């Protein structure tokens with residue numbers, strides 16, 4: 080797999096999923112974790128998108144992800 084991919088974090092990671100919160104899409108590390116927090120696995124069940132395909136309003140705004148999104152286009 081070449082290039083960067085982005086996906087939602089795995090909802091099962093939460094003890095109390097809050098389904099009213101809009102999904103946030105993170106940029107993935109090469110082994111499938113969130114770039115902004117390598118302890119957070121991204122969901123295998125999420126759609127995997129190219130970072131430039133992710134709508135701005137659902138992009139993760141933490142530094143590492145934001146920088147990757149900014150560099151994606």
Ligand SMILES: [Zn+2]
Pocket residue numbers: 104105106113114115116139140141144
């Ligand atoms: Zn993130």
